[in-house]
Amino acid sequence: MHKAGANLGITYLPDEKGKMEKKVGELVEPLNPSLFLPCNVQDDEQVQSTFGVIGDKWGRVDILIHCLAFAQKQDLSGNFSQTSRAGFQTALEVSTYSLAQLAGAAKPLMTEGGSIVTLSYLGSIRAIPNYNVMGVAKAGLEASVRYLAVEMGTQNIRVNAISAGPIRTLASSAVGGILDMIHHVEEVAPLHRTVTQLEVGNAAAFLCSDLSSGITGQVLYVDAGYEIMGM
Ligand SMILES: NC(=O)c1ccc[n+]([C@@H]2O[C@H](COP(=O)([O-])OP(=O)(O)OC[C@H]3O[C@@H](n4cnc5c(N)ncnc54)[C@H](O)[C@@H]3O)[C@@H](O)[C@H]2O)c1
Numbered sequence: 001m002h003k004a005g006a007n008l009g010i011t012y013l014p015d016e017k018g019k020m021e022k023k024v025g026e027l028v029e030p031l032n033p034s035l036f037l038p039c040n041v042q043d044d045e046q047v048q049s050t051f052g053v054i055g056d057k058w059g060r061v062d063i064l065i066h067c068l069a070f071a072q073k074q075d076l077s078g079n080f081s082q083t084s085r086a087g088f089q090t091a092l093e094v095s096t097y098s099l100a101q102l103a104g105a106a107k108p109l110m111t112e113g114g115s116i117v118t119l120s121y122l123g124s125i126r127a128i129p130n131y132n133v134m135g136v137a138k139a140g141l142e143a144s145v146r147y148l149a150v151e152m153g154t155q156n157i158r159v160n161a162i163s164a165g166p167i168r169t170l171a172s173s174a175v176g177g178i179l180d181m182i183h184h185v186e187e188v189a190p191l192h193r194t195v196t197q198l199e200v201g202n203a204a205a206f207l208c209s210d211l212s213s214g215i216t217g218q219v220l221y222v223d224a225g226y227e228i229m230g231m
Pocket residue numbers: 012013039040041042066067068069070094119120121122163164165166167168169170171172
């Protein structure tokens with residue numbers, strides 16, 4: 001996005017000691033974001049104030065990247081039937097509801113059309129060992145993409161998901177056996193490797209550019225081809 005000339009605003013999940021602010025701040029410094037704001041999607045007031053600042057400073061938004069998810073570690077291994085009510089609610093609130101929540105907050109600012117992209121995973125349509133409640137959350141996320149695409153199409157706002165292959169990150173380390181998943185993809189996927197963060201970012205830049213102006217409501221697989229395999 002930065003390479004393509006986007007003026008970036010970055011949000012982070014605040015914590016009491018300010019660790020995330022520091023870490024994310026250092027990480028995104030080379031991208032020179034013109035906004036850097038706290039935004040916990042479980043806090044309605046904070047979401048409102050984040051979009052208030054965006055509205056005041058920019059007046060208009062063209063792109064929203066929804067790149068966040070959370071489930072309790074104990075719900076990302078073992079038996080799915082043991083998922084607690086609270087664990088289920090948290091996973092779907094943070095990972096699924098937040099897309100509609102943030103899209104709704106961005107919509108009034110997308111006065112000249114726009115593009116919304118979220119990040120999903122194959123566990124939405126296939127049973128992936130240990131992915132459990134997050135698979136249900138991603139199924140809901142991909143359904144949300146379709147409903148939002150219909151709602152927002154009248155305003156020329158496109159809504160799509162990227163279903164990325166497994167990459168080692170803070171969030172994915174919580175999924176039991178993530179390294180085995182990566183090794184399996186390296187063996188089986190048509191490209192015999194998994195994907196990089198840059199490849200996912202490049203696909204997002206495409207979905208947010210005019211090159212993809214006819215595409216909405218879709219799930220684009222950026223997974224070295226793994227999704228097509230039957231065996
Ligand atoms: N890593 C993978 O293998 C993989 C594959 C497919 C899809 N994804 C998806 O990509 C997205 C980004 O994940 P990642 O793997 O890059 O890991 P990550 O740990 O870098 O990102 C997860 C982000 O979610 C944020 N977050 C958690 N709770 C939040 C809350 N309440 N409010 C606001 N933000 C919150 C965290 O701060 C973190 O920045 C997620 O939706 C994930 O499911 C990841």
